Amino acid sequence: MKKNMDQLKLTAIFVFIILLSSCEQETLTSEDLTNQIEIDAGDVSFYYSQGILRFNSFDDFVSTANFLNSAGFDYQYDLFKEIGFRSQEMILNEVSSAEDVFDSQYYEGIDENISVQELVEMGFGIEHSPLFNSVVDQGLIAVLCEEDGSESYYPNVLNPALMPVLSEGGFVIVNDTLMQYTHNKIKIAPYTSMSRIDELKESTGADSEKSISVIEFNNDFKSAGHYTHIDKVVTKTKGSNLRVSSRYALWDGNVNGNPFTHAPAKYMYINHIIELKAEEKRWGKWKIRNNYTPLCGLESSWTTCMEFGPSTVCDFTQSGAGIHQSPYNQNPFSSGCTNYYKFYPVPIGFVGYNNEYYNGIVYATWSLIVSAANISDPNNSGTQY
Numbered sequence: 001m002k003k004n005m006d007q008l009k010l011t012a013i014f015v016f017i018i019l020l021s022s023c024e025q026e027t028l029t030s031e032d033l034t035n036q037i038e039i040d041a042g043d044v045s046f047y048y049s050q051g052i053l054r055f056n057s058f059d060d061f062v063s064t065a066n067f068l069n070s071a072g073f074d075y076q077y078d079l080f081k082e083i084g085f086r087s088q089e090m091i092l093n094e095v096s097s098a099e100d101v102f103d104s105q106y107y108e109g110i111d112e113n114i115s116v117q118e119l120v121e122m123g124f125g126i127e128h129s130p131l132f133n134s135v136v137d138q139g140l141i142a143v144l145c146e147e148d149g150s151e152s153y154y155p156n157v158l159n160p161a162l163m164p165v166l167s168e169g170g171f172v173i174v175n176d177t178l179m180q181y182t183h184n185k186i187k188i189a190p191y192t193s194m195s196r197i198d199e200l201k202e203s204t205g206a207d208s209e210k211s212i213s214v215i216e217f218n219n220d221f222k223s224a225g226h227y228t229h230i231d232k233v234v235t236k237t238k239g240s241n242l243r244v245s246s247r248y249a250l251w252d253g254n255v256n257g258n259p260f261t262h263a264p265a266k267y268m269y270i271n272h273i274i275e276l277k278a279e280e281k282r283w284g285k286w287k288i289r290n291n292y293t294p295l296c297g298l299e300s301s302w303t304t305c306m307e308f309g310p311s312t313v314c315d316f317t318q319s320g321a322g323i324h325q326s327p328y329n330q331n332p333f334s335s336g337c338t339n340y341y342k343f344y345p346v347p348i349g350f351v352g353y354n355n356e357y358y359n360g361i362v363y364a365t366w367s368l369i370v371s372a373a374n375i376s377d378p379n380n381s382g383t384q385y
Contacts, residue, residue, distance in 0.1 A: 297331030
């Protein structure tokens with residue numbers, strides 16, 4: 001899977017680390033410190049121990065993810081192969097390669113532009129590689145059935161921009177904090193030893209006795225009046241087998257459990273994504289492919305407004321909000337045309353404002369204009385209240 005994207009420098013939300021650090025925590029065991037491997041590749045610096053990456057700060061965590069997104073898969077592979085780290089990003093690339101090999105063998109001699117109905121009439125249908133099926137069973141990718149009977153798949157993760165630095169199970173250690181990212185929540189606990197990984201993996205919700213907190217992102221938050229869930233995808237096609245999509249997504253997270261006993265009355269957690277993707281359909285399967293790289297540029301802008309008690313603030317920067325500057329334009333991309341482009345406009349972290357009660361995102365407006373070779377530009381814009 002080819003990936004070239006410009007890096008956005010994201011500012012860490014230090015409120016997040018401060019809140020976590022304020023909890024009473026044990027120190028790391030000497031065994032954990034002895035066994036970890038330090039990686040210093042110039043552009044990135046982190047530690048590795050027993051299948052998980054550890055970063056000294058939240059800023060290092062975010063900036064490393066963005067750098068690896070920009071550097072591409074070959075760089076990631078060379079960086080991690082010696083230590084044996086297998087990120088979610090690497091697994092998805094392995095799935096993509098396995099699907100290409102499987103398709104060329106399983107559908108050998110069959111026109112790749114054949115319809116699903118014609119495939120079925122020939123006794124084939126849509127089949128996948130064993131690795132694909134295994135990763136679907138694990139929940140890391142999800143399959144989408146298209147209107148014409150064809151299939152596509154996508155990473156079933158909370159934020160695709162973080163996949164290069166998350167382990168297969170979605171784990172990462174930031175300073176002395178262990179986090180697990182799932183498809184709709186972030187589980188958080190003080191990190192004292194590797195045994196905490198199993199505790200977090202098995203937890204289903206916040207647990208004050210074990211100092212486990214959970215940040216949840218669900219579609220029904222807006223109906224409660226205090227949360228917003230926006231996920232808009234605009235797709236433009238060329239013929240019946242080529243398409244480009246632009247995605248704008250923003251969520252407020254509901255924070256539960258120790259140490260965030262004051263939340264959500266004063267803080268919320270923002271998840272914000274802009275993601276571009278180009279796919280080609282062969283044998284009834286839509287997929288990002290190395291030989292189809294039409295994405296050449298992006299012009300984007302956004303505005304978010306939030307109600308704090310009696311006040312409404314737009315493009316706020318109070319109390320560590322750290323909203324990334326809008327607009328963000330890369331047209332053309334300095335790295336050339338690609339088939340996948342993703343970044344995180346709002347840094348990961350908590351947002352608060354004068355210790356007042358917040359009423360979620362009052363509205364968000366956005367505009368994405370994608371330059372794609374040989375295909376009409378997909379424009380993605382709108383307002384969500």
